[in-house]
Amino acid sequence: MPRSERIVENLNAALHRLFAEDELVYLIGEDLLDPYGGAFKVAKGLSSKYPDRVLTTPLSESGFVGVANGLALCGNKVVTEIMFGDFALLSFDQLCNFAAKSVTMYGSRLPLRLVVRCPVGGHRGYGPTHSQSVQKHFIGVPNLWLYEMTPLHDNGAVFAEMLAREEPCVFFEDKTLYGQRRWVDGDDDVFRFDFLGERGQYGRATPEDVDRPDCVVIATGGTAPLALEAARRLFLESEIACHVLVPYRLYPFDIDPISSLLERADHIVVVEESVAGGTWGAEVAQHIYGRLWDRLNDRIRLVHSAPSIIPTAPHLERQVLVQSESVYATVREAIRD
Amino acid sequence: MPRSERIVENLNAALHRLFAEDELVYLIGEDLLDPYGGAFKVAKGLSSKYPDRVLTTPLSESGFVGVANGLALCGNKVVTEIMFGDFALLSFDQLCNFAAKSVTMYGSRLPLRLVVRCPVGGHRGYGPTHSQSVQKHFIGVPNLWLYEMTPLHDNGAVFAEMLAREEPCVFFEDKTLYGQRRWVDGDDDVFRFDFLGERGQYGRATPEDVDRPDCVVIATGGTAPLALEAARRLFLESEIACHVLVPYRLYPFDIDPISSLLERADHIVVVEESVAGGTWGAEVAQHIYGRLWDRLNDRIRLVHSAPSIIPTAPHLERQVLVQSESVYATVREAIRD
Amino acid sequence: MLTSELRPGGRETAPTRLDDDDLELLLLIRHFERNLLDLFSAGKLNGTTHTCIGQEYVPVALARLLDDRDYVFSNHRGHGHYLSRFRDPAGLLAEIMGRDGAVCHGVGGSQHIFRERFLSTGVQGESLPVAVGVALHLKRHEPGALAAVFVGDGTWGEGSVYEALNMARLWQVPLLVVVEHNEIAQSTPTTLQMAGTIAARAAAFGVEHRRVESADVNAIRGLVAPAVERVRQANRPLVLEFATTRIGPHSKGDDTRTEEELRSVRARDWYLAYQKVFPDQFARLDTRQREAIERITRDVDARTPSRWEGSCPGQSES
Amino acid sequence: MLTSELRPGGRETAPTRLDDDDLELLLLIRHFERNLLDLFSAGKLNGTTHTCIGQEYVPVALARLLDDRDYVFSNHRGHGHYLSRFRDPAGLLAEIMGRDGAVCHGVGGSQHIFRERFLSTGVQGESLPVAVGVALHLKRHEPGALAAVFVGDGTWGEGSVYEALNMARLWQVPLLVVVEHNEIAQSTPTTLQMAGTIAARAAAFGVEHRRVESADVNAIRGLVAPAVERVRQANRPLVLEFATTRIGPHSKGDDTRTEEELRSVRARDWYLAYQKVFPDQFARLDTRQREAIERITRDVDARTPSRWEGSCPGQSES
């Protein structure tokens, strides 16, 4: 894969660009000031350049999301950082009962430009309260949009879209991606990268010259690298051709750009790190069944982590979390069945 | 339908029995003391009889669920009342990150006997922040069980089961049910009532003598009356025979007691009041597709409220919320398609 | 000293004369809400409503101290707050009855109102941090304006109140927290839900506090005006606590206080005080407002149901 | 008076002589955690860990004031709390390294420990209301026992702290809130995250408060014992605030304080003070503990990975 910037650099650059271009942009959250620059360093350099618009807060996840709501209410564009997505549960009321509701509950449209960033996911040994994939809990709140960072999409464009929406958005960032490099500049040895949809909503990895895939694998940004690895093995070992699709928007799920591809696929697998139960994957499946019922050759298979809290020790964590092998095995099983 | 006790009476009696039989039982929440007895009067009489074990709290939804967790940690059996389920979002962290996690995250099993009661649902003109169906947000947290009050099941038995589970449970109570009468004593003019599953997990309404239903309608406790009304019209108007299934446990979804019935059905409809998106209905559908893929004649159809906040004025609220007509129309559509 | 009690013109003293405008506003709110309770009893309203009967003088006293650039965050008991700001009984009644001309098209109802810089919601405590964000914005872009939040005593049970006070003081923003301390929350007396005092809770965060015992609109204004001005000029958050009385039920017909408590509460009604001390002015304005509300009610009741553009909006897929 | 500063034996005074057991416990914690940082540097640990280097004396001083019937709620910076209660470095190290013999089978790791009546979690502020529930239970069923919660100064940003204090005082439960006030939260100095004082925040809820400046274990015990006893006997919640210093990084290698700050912080290390004033006792015990930790580390490192029954448990469907 060609050498490219790290994803955390791309995200940091996106924020720098936002701040530079627009005086209405704020960032608010814990431990944001330089030299620390946020727990995952996403805020690096911002507080030095824009001291007035980077608000480092006390430990008050509910309170500072409320402050963000107030700033947004006055027309600002507010990016909020929750240190660990697990703590977004502390802000649930502000997000759902204030931010999302306010857009419509007063009978006329009240625009709110707000993005709540949530680092999520495990594989880092942070333990059960610092590793969850909390996306599922926020699905299905009217006027609350869910996005997720991917290895394919430019975060600058995604942030521009979220803020232009004028409705609150949650942006999930899988922690394992921060240090990885973006998938850009065309191809790697096996895969070609391209985008589907008018605005490139879906990043796609395909083995060269395969139009009718054996399997379409839809994966969240965070699990995309695992899906890609599985797809690579399947192709190299057995010439099983997967298209790996990675949307930058999770909810509402947008089937249009991929529905003709899905129709052509023999099998469909959806990958996410969350444990099963009310997940994004189930939501995706529900949409596909609804739209393509007559054309499906096989049921849709979901890949999840084991139904468990996420243990701390690496050997235990590994047993619980989705791995590339789980994706691999599920595709194989689909093809064998 | 034969005259029977009101559902709120049954629930109140269930709590009275719990308190009488077991000194470890607590009830905690806002405005619980007599003569008020809780906003929906579910607690009536308890504080007079058991003043030490009914804790009326300040407005502190996060805090008092925490207190409940602490009492449960010491071996007590704790029932918590959130005045409106919408405010359970304020306690999300205590429920998910403390109660549910504690059962397993310390490496050995820590029993917690806790039931968090949440009145949910609309049709009462309480407006957008007091009418939501928040079930969906709590689905898929390991060791957090979701139950819902139904017109068929005895709440005493359900509470006994929840507390015996020794893991935290959320119990949703559709506000429209409180004043309605239970469906008991066998039959009404059209339907026979019975139960499926070893522990009667599913209440069922069937037109007499129909074994192979045209449609199985699975409904939450709160939407069960709407489903029944639709089923009645369909039968009387067109002899379309629906089996209406009402589980008292929402999550984890238990397909075993009904899977052979589902196999025999031409169509399956799932009804819930929530707006679409990451809902219980999608979870149910996902399970059915997974288990019965080869035997399904039709896609599973979900009935939801319109994707909107819930307005206050009755004429607007009606346009948004699931009505009996939506169920009726969906079954008709399924049969016509 | 950060906290002080403002006693002059206490509840037992006879009230001073109000100009017609003030007294009329007081009576407007009173008749508006009495009428709501009647409409409920007559089955003409559904859902819920929370009247501020007995507390009307708080927003009326503050009305002249606030201006259009200020944001006001109201709560479940917000009719008085709204009417003091907009004098729009028809728009509010239409909202509550779901009729044409409703300020929020009938979507928000009694508890969820938005108009210009006025906003209410039904989740207690949620508005405080939001108001801090607004106040921060005002400090930077509209110096001299403030964000006011009305809360009850019971709402001080919510953690978000403290998260907000902490940030308000750290960032020195023009936040005015108006506490309508009526010694009760729904059915729960304050003694069962609040340890310590509001004064001490403000002091805990280095936030200024004033407690007002008086129910005399003129006296209140005189007493609190300088402190409110300091909020604007010095960006110093202020907690302004009013010792007040809720005379009506929490919502409708759900008052579980004893007859004795209710008697004592009713005896402190400003309505009786002004009636007694200024009988002529009172009678004239009282009649006028009563009739106005009757007229408005007939008018609004006759209107068609409110319409809402987004009645089945969906998330505009794109 | 509800609040007071306990100064005798302040940070600048020379420490009094500790018995071997106390000093050994202090040194055990110190060497345990230094060793953790070394293991991290050597790539032998993953995830995160928060050392209490500089603060060890707080749990050590309290250890003898707590007994087995007491519940202890610890936080992210909990090794000292755990070791003071159980003196079980092997079990804790095994937990952190995920080895056989781990107190929680390696599932909880550094931040999520449960053993008998000791429980820690990584979500700041969450434990306080839980401890109120526990204290209520103890008051009723095991009078004389208390629930202690360790929190940092930064955690006072969380609303749940105040919801808990309110209920603790309303219900008069034996709650002991131990505040390790090290003037910093992760990277944020207290001046940027806390308005007012902890003393005033306790007072706001009518909760007793003591601030301890001393780092002398003996002196601390003498000073705080009566107040802790009152928690037990009179069911009076107490906030016990220790002015202390975090000498190490927040977790590993993430200290952004200036060299100058760090110098001043290090100068206040009890380790240096005891070393200087009681060189012989110190050297003997220091060596013993250092060696003990080395031994334990070799032992634990050689063990097989921890096993967890429920490693893929699922919700036992039924």
Ligand SMILES: Cc1ncc(C[n+]2csc(CCOP(=O)(O)OP(=O)(O)O)c2C)c(N)n1
């Ligand atoms: C978060 C939340 N919890 C509970 C309620 C239900 N509720 C509405 S008003 C109220 C009492 C509020 O008391 P107080 O703050 O003193 O205001 P008052 O009604 O006395 O004006 C309660 C419990 C709510 N609306 N929001």
Ligand SMILES: Cc1ncc(C[n+]2csc(CCOP(=O)(O)OP(=O)(O)O)c2C)c(N)n1
């Ligand atoms: C709810 C929550 N928010 C944020 C964090 C991340 N975090 C862990 S420790 C910490 C700082 C805590 O500071 P303080 O309470 O002073 O304790 P100290 O680390 O100084 O001992 C933060 C922000 C967390 N664990 N939980």
Ligand SMILES: [Mg+2]
């Ligand atoms: Mg009140």
Ligand SMILES: [Mg+2]
């Ligand atoms: Mg600290």
